[in-house]
Amino acid sequence: MVNGSFRQTNLTNESDDYLTKREQLRLAEIELMRQRERVAELRRHLPDGAIVEDYVFEEGPANLEAGDSPIQRVRLSELFTAGDRSLVIYHFMYGKKQTNPCPMCTLLIDGLNGVAHHLVQNVDLAIVAAADPAALRAHARARDWNRLRLLSSGTNTFKYDLGSEDREGNQDSTVSVFTRDKNGILRHFYTAHPSLSEDIKERGLDLLCPVYNVLDLTPHGRGDWYAELGYGTNARTAAGG
Numbered sequence: 001m002v003n004g005s006f007r008q009t010n011l012t013n014e015s016d017d018y019l020t021k022r023e024q025l026r027l028a029e030i031e032l033m034r035q036r037e038r039v040a041e042l043r044r045h046l047p048d049g050a051i052v053e054d055y056v057f058e059e060g061p062a063n064l065e066a067g068d069s070p071i072q073r074v075r076l077s078e079l080f081t082a083g084d085r086s087l088v089i090y091h092f093m094y095g096k097k098q099t100n101p102c103p104m105c106t107l108l109i110d111g112l113n114g115v116a117h118h119l120v121q122n123v124d125l126a127i128v129a130a131a132d133p134a135a136l137r138a139h140a141r142a143r144d145w146n147r148l149r150l151l152s153s154g155t156n157t158f159k160y161d162l163g164s165e166d167r168e169g170n171q172d173s174t175v176s177v178f179t180r181d182k183n184g185i186l187r188h189f190y191t192a193h194p195s196l197s198e199d200i201k202e203r204g205l206d207l208l209c210p211v212y213n214v215l216d217l218t219p220h221g222r223g224d225w226y227a228e229l230g231y232g233t234n235a236r237t238a239a240g241g
Contacts, residue, residue: 036207049188052076052178055158057151060133064141068134074151076158079126080180086189087124087178090208091159094139095130095152096169100229101139105173107227108208109145116147130154130165162191175205 005023014022055076060068079087090112093102109127112119119125126149129136133152140150159165164174177189196204206212215222 043190046190052186052188054186055156057128057153058133059151060137064137064146068137071133077180077184077186079124081124083180083182085124089126089128089176091162091164091174092127092129093171093173094136095154096171098171102173103227103229106143106229107211110143111210113145113147126151128153128158130159130171163193173205175208
């Protein structure tokens with residue numbers, strides 16, 4: 001603390017106006033942190049959610065470079081690696097009416113792939129799309145998604161039941177969390193969509209995206225920037241890019 005302000009640097013030429021505004025910002029950041037923690041606590045204390053069926057998905061080989069067969073049928077219950085773990089599923093907007101992979105979903109999944117080896121220490125994680133396994137895996141290869149379970153839900157009602165697909169096959173990005181108790185009962189715990197209200201259409205999943213949070217640190221902010229598929233993670237061209 002220097003003159004009542006919590007200094008962030010050792011720079012000696014910062015103006016009094018800058019230091020005053022930066023201190024106001026620090027206090028606002030503290031309140032934002034506390035509000036996030038209050039929201040997380042409310043989320044953790046949700047009552048038991050609805051019992052869900054043991055959906056059956058289609059999944060190719062664990063190694064993306066091993067081709068796309070054989071295709072195995074995998075149940076929701078089999079995605080849990082231990083009874084006391086939660087299962088996090090990201091609903092990828094790809095398949096049916098969404099004929100090309102969603103760039104914004106791809107951005108989010110790029111990040112999940114990057115931290116999947118950390119997440120797996122505490123939770124189980126999978127990506128579900130309505131696209132058939134071969135198309136999903138082709139896009140995953142283009143993005144180097146080598147740490148994720150990639151599941152096709154094209155033959156079940158999982159995405160419709162969880163609100164990430166309508167009856168016409170239009171897709172939405174969504175994140176869902178499931179639990180399994182000691183008796184094997186599967187329950188829905190939490191689901192969130194980009195849309196939070198009539199006037200908030202795209203901010204509901206922002207906490208999953210480090211890109212936007214880093215951009216928000218800068219004077220230019222995020223603006224109206226959107227991800228694109230064309231500048232993929234390697235020399236190969238991403239599907240639909």
